[in-house]
Amino acid sequence: xxxxxxxxxxxxxxxxxxxxxxxxxxxxxxxxxxxxxxxxxxxxxxxxxxxxxxxxxxxxxxxxxxxxxxxxxxxxxxxxxxxxxxxxxxxxxxxxxxxxxxxxxxxxxxxxxxxxxxxxxxxxxxxxxxxxxxxxxxxxxxxxxxxxxxxxxxxxxxxxxxxxxxxxxxxxxxxxxxxxxxxxxxxxxxxxxxxxxxxxxxxxxxxxxxxxxxxxxxxxxxxxxxxxxxxxxxxxxxxxxxxxxxxxxxxxxxxxxxxxxxx
Numbered sequence: 373x374x375x376x377x378x379x380x381x382x383x384x385x386x387x388x389x390x391x392x393x394x395x396x397x398x399x400x401x402x403x404x405x406x407x408x409x410x411x412x413x414x415x416x417x418x419x420x421x422x423x424x425x426x427x428x429x430x431x432x433x434x435x436x437x438x439x440x441x442x443x444x445x446x447x448x449x450x451x452x453x454x455x456x457x458x459x460x461x462x463x464x465x466x467x468x469x470x471x472x473x474x475x476x477x478x479x480x481x482x483x484x485x486x487x488x489x490x491x492x493x494x495x496x497x498x499x500x501x502x503x504x505x506x507x508x509x510x511x512x513x514x515x516x517x518x519x520x521x522x523x524x525x526x527x528x529x530x531x532x533x534x535x536x537x538x539x540x541x542x543x544x545x546x547x548x549x550x551x552x553x554x555x556x557x558x559x560x561x562x563x564x565x566x567x568x569x570x571x572x573x574x575x576x577x578x579x580x581x582x583x584x585x586x587x588x589x590x591x592x593x594x595x596x597x598x599x600x601x602x603x604x605x606x607x608x609x610x611x612x613x614x615x616x617x618x619x620x621x622x623x624x625x626x627x628x629x630x631x632x633x634x635x
Contacts, residue, residue: 377428378397378401378427378428381427381428381430381431382395382397382427384431385403385405385427385430385431390405391405391406391407392404392405392406393405393406393463394467395427396427397427399469400426400427400428400469400470401426401427401428401430401466402427402466402467402468402469403427403430403441403464403466404463404464404465404466404467404494405430405441405444405463405464406461406462406463407444407445407448407461407462407463407464408448408459408460408461408462409459409461410461410463410498410501410502411501411502412459412502413459413460413461413502413505414458414459414460414504414505414506415451415455415458415459415460415461415505415506415507415508415535415625415626415627416460416461416462416463416498416502416505416506416507416508417447417448417451417460417461417462417463417507417508417510417622417625418462418463418465418494418495418498418507418508418509418510419440419443419444419447419462419463419464419465419510419512419515419611420440420465420491420509420510420511420512420515420516420518420519421439421440421443421464421465421466421470421512421513421515422470422512422513422514422515422516422541423470423471423472423473423478423513423514424470424472424473425439425440425466425470426470427466430464430466433608434608435608437608437609437611437612437613438607438608438609438611440464440465440466441464442611443464443512443610443611444462444463444464444611445462446611446612446613446618447462447510447611447618447621447622447625448460448461448462449613450613450618450619450622451622451625451626454619454622454623454626454628455626458626460625460626461505462625463498465491465494467487467491467494468483468484468486468487468490468491468518469483469486469487470483470487470514470515471483471514478514479584479585480583480584481517481521481546481583481586483514483518484514484517484518484520484521484546485521487518487521487522488518488519488520488521488522488523488524489521489522491518491519491521491522492522495507495509495522495533498533499533503533505533506533506534506535506627507533507534507535508534508535508536508537508538508624508625508627509522509523509534509536509537509538510537510538510539510540510621510624510625511537511538511539511540511542512539512540512541512542512610513541513542513543513569513607514543516539516540516541516542516543516544516545516590517542517543517544517545517546517586519537519539519545520545520546520547520553521546523537523553523554523555524553524554531555531556531557532556534557535557535558535624535625535626535627536557536558536559536560536624536627536629537555537557537558537559537560538559538560538561538562538600538621538624539560539561539562539590539597539600540561540562540563540564540600540602540605540610540617540621541563541564541567541569541605541607541610542561542563542569542586542589542590542591543569543572543574543586544572544574544576544585544586544587544588544589544590545586545587545590546576546583546586546587547587547588548587548588548595549588549594549595549596550590550595550596550597551596558598558624558629559596559597559598560598560599560600560624560629560632561590561591561595561597561598561599561600562591562599562600562601562602562617562620563589563591563602564602564603564604564605564606564607564609564610564617565603565604565605566604566605566606566609567605567606567607568606568607569607573585574586574587574588574589574592575587598629600617600620600621600624600632601616601617601620601632601633601634602616602617602620603615603616603617605617616633616634619633620632620633
């Protein structure tokens with residue numbers, strides 16, 4: 373329809389060396405990319421992005437590693453570096469309609485409810501495809517709200533395949549504590565010292581029959597999550613190569629949470 377920018381992006385996604393489980397160009401689009409051999413992986417990391425993600429920003433959102441596609445590539449490289457003998461796969465999961473930062477949707481659960489349902493389906497499909505792999509669920513920003521919705525409705529059999537859950541740069545997960553989420557695997561939460569999300573009020577109120585805000589801060593000591601050290605990360609820097617945050621998230625993805633370090 374004359375959208376040369378979208379056409380260019382789709383051309384990049386269609387490169388012969390890339391593999392997708394799903395792609396759509398309708399509206400803001402949709403893209404679920406796989407890095408590595410998903411069917412034979414021992415460890416799978418599934419990355420759920422936050423607001424402002426579209427098919428156009430899949431590879432580049434402000435900077436390469438702040439996007440879900442770029443972040444997934446950095447994580448895949450880090451996991452292979454830390455565990456060169458392991459079979460690993462990373463999924464860049466833009467499988468829901470993410471809200472825009474300056475829209476009212478970014479303050480409500482509406483996008484997360486549908487996204488959580490789709491994420492639950494994806495987790496079940498992964499279990500059917502590769503029942504021997506363990507999966508780490510990694511949730512950035514508004515993506516942590518999506519993950520919370522998915523986990524609330526995820527059966528114990530699917531959760532048993534999770535290595536752990538890690539959220540970073542989260543505005544909240546619609547809960548006052550980790551116990552409310554029903555997560556039965558190691559659960560980590562962190563926020564970089566330079567992340568602007570720290571200034572977002574961690575509250576939740578009912579307004580005209582709609583829940584606004586996302587409740588308590590998952591990175592607070594009272595929430596009950598394990599501390600995910602992320603250093604001085606900014607909101608889009610958590611998966612930047614060479615950083616403390618990326619290394620720790622990769623270790624969690626590999627099931628090596630005991631090696632997570634602060635420095």
